[in-house]
Amino acid sequence: MVEYKILIQNLDSYTKSHSERVSDYAVLLGKKVGLSDEDLEKLKIGALCHDLGKSKIPNYILEKETKLTDSEFIEIKKHPYFGVTLLEENSNFKDIVPIIKYHHEKYDGTGYPNNLVGENIPYLARITAIADCFDAMISKRTYKDSMSVENIIEEFNNCKGTQFDPTLTDAFLDILKNNFDSIKKIQENFK
Ligand SMILES: [Fe+2]
Numbered sequence: 001m002v003e004y005k006i007l008i009q010n011l012d013s014y015t016k017s018h019s020e021r022v023s024d025y026a027v028l029l030g031k032k033v034g035l036s037d038e039d040l041e042k043l044k045i046g047a048l049c050h051d052l053g054k055s056k057i058p059n060y061i062l063e064k065e066t067k068l069t070d071s072e073f074i075e076i077k078k079h080p081y082f083g084v085t086l087l088e089e090n091s092n093f094k095d096i097v098p099i100i101k102y103h104h105e106k107y108d109g110t111g112y113p114n115n116l117v118g119e120n121i122p123y124l125a126r127i128t129a130i131a132d133c134f135d136a137m138i139s140k141r142t143y144k145d146s147m148s149v150e151n152i153i154e155e156f157n158n159c160k161g162t163q164f165d166p167t168l169t170d171a172f173l174d175i176l177k178n179n180f181d182s183i184k185k186i187q188e189n190f191k
Pocket residue numbers: 050051079103104
C-alpha cells in the first residue's frame with residue numbers, strides 16, 4: 001500500500017486517513033464476498049483514491065462543521081469528477097476510475113453523478129460506497145460523535161436496497177455482527 005499512498009498525498013489529513021481506512025474496509029468486504037486477487041488489488045487502490053478529487057475542493061467547504069449551503073453542496077458533489085480527471089490520462093488507472101466516479105451512486109438511483117441504478121453501478125464502486133459510509137458513521141469528528149455499532153447495524157438495515165446493494169449489505173452486516181474483531185484490527189492501525 002505504501003507505494004500507492006503517494007497518490008493521496010495532496011489530500012487534507014482527515015480525508016487521507018479516511019481514504020486509507022475505506023480501502024482497508026473495502027478489501028475486508030471484498031474478501032468476504034470472494035473477489036479475485038486481481039479485483040481486490042483494483043478495489044484497494046480505487047477505494048484509497050475514491051476521494052482524490054477533494055484536493056480540488058476549497059478547504060473551507062471540506063472543513064465546514066455546519067450544514068453546507070446548496071451551492072457548497074453542488075461544489076462538493078464535483079469531487080468524483082475531479083478525481084477522474086486527475087487519473088484518466090494514465091491508462092494504468094483505467095480499472096479504478098469507475099470506483100472513483102461512481103462511489104456516490106445509490107442502489108435506488110438517487111445518487112450522483114449519473115443516477116445509476118442497481119447493478120448498473122460497478123460492483124467495486126458498490127463495495128466502496130459501503131466502506132465509505134461505514135467509516136463516516138464510525139468516525140468521531142469535532143461536530144459529531146461516532147455512531148454505536150448497534151446504530152450502524154440499524155442504519156445499514158434501513159438503507160439496504162435503497163442506498164446500498166442488498167447482498168453486499170448483508171455480507172457487511174455479517175462482518176459487523178459476527179467478526180467485528182476484523183474491523184477493530186483495521187482501526188488499531190490508525191491509533
Ligand atoms: Fe466521496
